[in-house]
Amino acid sequence: MLSILARTMAKDLWYKVKPCGRLVRPVAPTRIPGRYLSHQEGLPKLPVPALQQTCERYLATLEPIVDEEELNHTKELLAEFQKAGGVGERLQKGLERRARKTENWLSDWWLTTAYLDYRMPVVVHSSPGVVLPRLEFSDRQGQMRFAAKLIAGVLDFKTMIDNETLPVEYLGGKQLCMNQYYQILSSWRVPGLKRDSVNHAHRSRPPTHITVVHNFQFFVLDVYNSDGTPLTVDQLYMQLEKVWSSSLQTNKEPIGILTSNQRNSWGKAYNNLIKDKTNKDSVRAIQKSIFTVCLDAPMPCVSDDLYRSRAAVQMLHGGGSRWNSGNRWFDKTLQFIIGEDGSCGLMYEHAPAEGPPIVSLIDHVVEYTKKSEMVRTPMVPLPMPQKLRFNITPEIKKDIEKAKQNMNIMVHDLDVKVIVFSHFGKNVPKTHKMSPDAFIQMGLQLAYYRMYQRCCATYESASLRMFKLGRTDTIRSCSIDSANFVKAMDDPAKQNIEKVTLLEKAVKAHRAYTDMAIHGQAIDRHLLGLKLQAIEDLTSMPEIFMDTSYAVANHYNLSTSQVPAKTDCVMCFGPVAPDGYGVCYNPMAEHINFAVSAFNSCNETNAAHMAERLEQALLDMRMLLESTPKAKL
Numbered sequence: 190m191l192s193i194l195a196r197t198m199a200k201d202l203w204y205k206v207k208p209c210g211r212l213v214r215p216v217a218p219t220r221i222p223g224r225y226l227s228h229q230e231g232l233p234k235l236p237v238p239a240l241q242q243t244c245e246r247y248l249a250t251l252e253p254i255v256d257e258e259e260l261n262h263t264k265e266l267l268a269e270f271q272k273a274g275g276v277g278e279r280l281q282k283g284l285e286r287r288a289r290k291t292e293n294w295l296s297d298w299w300l301t302t303a304y305l306d307y308r309m310p311v312v313v314h315s316s317p318g319v320v321l322p323r324l325e326f327s328d329r330q331g332q333m334r335f336a337a338k339l340i341a342g343v344l345d346f347k348t349m350i351d352n353e354t355l356p357v358e359y360l361g362g363k364q365l366c367m368n369q370y371y372q373i374l375s376s377w378r379v380p381g382l383k384r385d386s387v388n389h390a391h392r393s394r395p396p397t398h399i400t401v402v403h404n405f406q407f408f409v410l411d412v413y414n415s416d417g418t419p420l421t422v423d424q425l426y427m428q429l430e431k432v433w434s435s436s437l438q439t440n441k442e443p444i445g446i447l448t449s450n451q452r453n454s455w456g457k458a459y460n461n462l463i464k465d466k467t468n469k470d471s472v473r474a475i476q477k478s479i480f481t482v483c484l485d486a487p488m489p490c491v492s493d494d495l496y497r498s499r500a501a502v503q504m505l506h507g508g509g510s511r512w513n514s515g516n517r518w519f520d521k522t523l524q525f526i527i528g529e530d531g532s533c534g535l536m537y538e539h540a541p542a543e544g545p546p547i548v549s550l551i552d553h554v555v556e557y558t559k560k561s562e563m564v565r566t567p568m569v570p571l572p573m574p575q576k577l578r579f580n581i582t583p584e585i586k587k588d589i590e591k592a593k594q595n596m597n598i599m600v601h602d603l604d605v606k607v608i609v610f611s612h613f614g615k616n617v618p619k620t621h622k623m624s625p626d627a628f629i630q631m632g633l634q635l636a637y638y639r640m641y642q643r644c645c646a647t648y649e650s651a652s653l654r655m656f657k658l659g660r661t662d663t664i665r666s667c668s669i670d671s672a673n674f675v676k677a678m679d680d681p682a683k684q685n686i687e688k689v690t691l692l693e694k695a696v697k698a699h700r701a702y703t704d705m706a707i708h709g710q711a712i713d714r715h716l717l718g719l720k721l722q723a724i725e726d727l728t729s730m731p732e733i734f735m736d737t738s739y740a741v742a743n744h745y746n747l748s749t750s751q752v753p754a755k756t757d758c759v760m761c762f763g764p765v766a767p768d769g770y771g772v773c774y775n776p777m778a779e780h781i782n783f784a785v786s787a788f789n790s791c792n793e794t795n796a797a798h799m800a801e802r803l804e805q806a807l808l809d810m811r812m813l814l815e816s817t818p819k820a821k822l
């Protein structure tokens with residue numbers, strides 16, 4: 190029944206009556222399947238690490254963050270857990286069985302645990318934003334022109350996905366799983382009362398439209414001609430103009446803001462919203478679109494210095510109900526955001542993919558927008574983009590008001606600082622034969638230690654894409670070696686030579702942990718797997734997971750990620766702990782873009798202060814290396 194409804198609706202969207210009375214049907218380009226599958230089949234399966242190895246490594250990561258008494262207690266619990274014939278061994282066998290039976294023992298569990306069961310709003314708490322360099326326009330024509338080019342660029346990238354000709358990516362000389370690229374277009378999240386789901390348009394019925402939102406009003410814009418060719422930039426521009434001039438009223442209900450609410454509340458509001466047939470069809474049209482383009486109203490003016498930080502909040506939450514937060518559908522996987530004031534970026538719903546595939550799409554699109562348009566525009570008149578209607582009942586109105594209030598609280602609570610660290614980039618650590626990523630992570634450890642005189646559990650994302658359907662594991666950047674280095678750095682009793690040795694050791698340890706993580710041998714997903722196996726087996730929860738140390742280890746005061754890009758952009762995301770920081774960075778050759786976030790409701794954290802400390806830490810580390818000639822070591 191559902192699928193018949195969905196098909197009927199899709200048909201309604203496909204057929205448009207031309208002024209001359211002839212039907213023009215946008216046609217999706219033909220797919221050329223095959224290459225993707227053969228590549229995927231050659232990828233190895235994610236291993237299950239050895240139990241003893243994980244227990245030993247877990248203890249080592251606890252050492253700098255818990256006190257001796259807690260550590261000794263955890264040691265005892267772990268000894269009991271891993272003894273021959275014990276609970277650990279039984280759970281490990283269960284995991285190994287699961288690994289034999291599935292393509293990836295972790296991926297479904299991870300999707301559910303990290304995303305679909307997570308009940309906080311996706312805004313700030315899960316969905317990252319990407320800030321692109323400010324564009325050189327400040328009017329509506331510039332906005333439309335750039336939006337048209339951007340859409341054409343994304344469709345060009347989509348052709349590579351459809352033809353399965355995306356160049357295979359590599360990490361550490363190994364081919365990576367490309368599955369995430371096939372999940373980011375034509376997909377959406379659906380809220381549930383207890384658990385969400387994530388969906389993709391059926392391959393046999395690919396959508397031919399995108400959604401465009403302006404002044405909180407959504408439009409269906411067909412982006413293919415009847416011969417399956419994508420609309421040209423000029424055609425897209427003309428269509429966007431039509432959208433713009435049909436949505437000039439600014440008093441519309443911001444229906445999209447519903448998607449920003451806490452997931453259970455949104456799940457309830459969603460069921461209520463789609464009871465109405467018109468609403469349901471409109472929601473389906475947004476969900477099934479290839480992606481969404483948000484044409485934003487100008488945000489408050491700020492100085493050039495503050496521009497990137499302001500753009501980051503625009504990408505993360507839209508600025509609140511007064512500004513652009515209602516100009517979104519936060520459950521759509523990909524939303525490109527273009528402001529009339531030259532601001533540009535995107536936000537994405539995290540469940541289907543990590544940052545790197547998103548940023549590689551961005552790199553392609555940015556290059557595409559720089560090219561001059563060579564394609565001749567067909568002279569066929571195009572139909573009016575279809576405005577999506579919503580019937581707002583008093584109950585829906587109430588839900589919108591609640592969502593607005595909650596959104597405004599989130600907006601006030603989020604503190605974001607974007608900086609361009611212009612003193613050096615990957616070049617300096619490389620000259621000193623150090624991994625740039627490890628060097629930056631040690632800078633973060635030093636900055637945090639200087640601010641709080643203690644070390645904290647630190648998360649850095651490591652890609653598991655060497656394995657089929659791989660997502661991420663955690664690099665625990667706070668280690669015994671990082672703690673030794675940060676404690677020595679400002680100790681006047683220590684010689685520079687010793688500090689350099691400790692820095693080198695910490696960098697090497699970080700790089701070694703990274704290698705271990707990307708090869709599927711880190712501890713965090715393994716421990717999570719053992720815990721979920723216990724839940725699945727209905728056995729009582731092993732004590733190691735109810736231990737204070739486990740809580741401390743998973744309270745990430747620093748949640749960090751490197752998302753490198755060719756474009757001079759930066760990804761940003763919110764903290765994962767109420768008293769923590771979110772730090773994302775794009776290390777370029779000669780400079781590094783950082784986005785630091787914190788919550789205003791926590792008196793102890795401050796994004797700008799952390800960013801300053803980080804700059805100082807990196808500069809001091811370079812100074813240390815440069816003022817301690819190798820010959821003296």
Ligand code: COA
Pocket residue numbers: 360543544545615618619620621622623624625626627650651652653661664700703707750751752
């Ligand atoms: N001496 C000189 N150069 C070195 C070096 C050393 N000792 N160690 C590394 N380098 C070089 C590398 O060869 C590389 O060179 P390139 O710029 O020519 O490519 C460069 O320095 C970067 O290496 P490094 O800084 O060590 O990091 P990486 O590129 O290996 O990335 C991770 C490390 C953890 C970021 C990566 O493995 C990863 O997992 N990325 C995915 C993260 C993710 O999914 N994030 C998104 C979450 S939403």
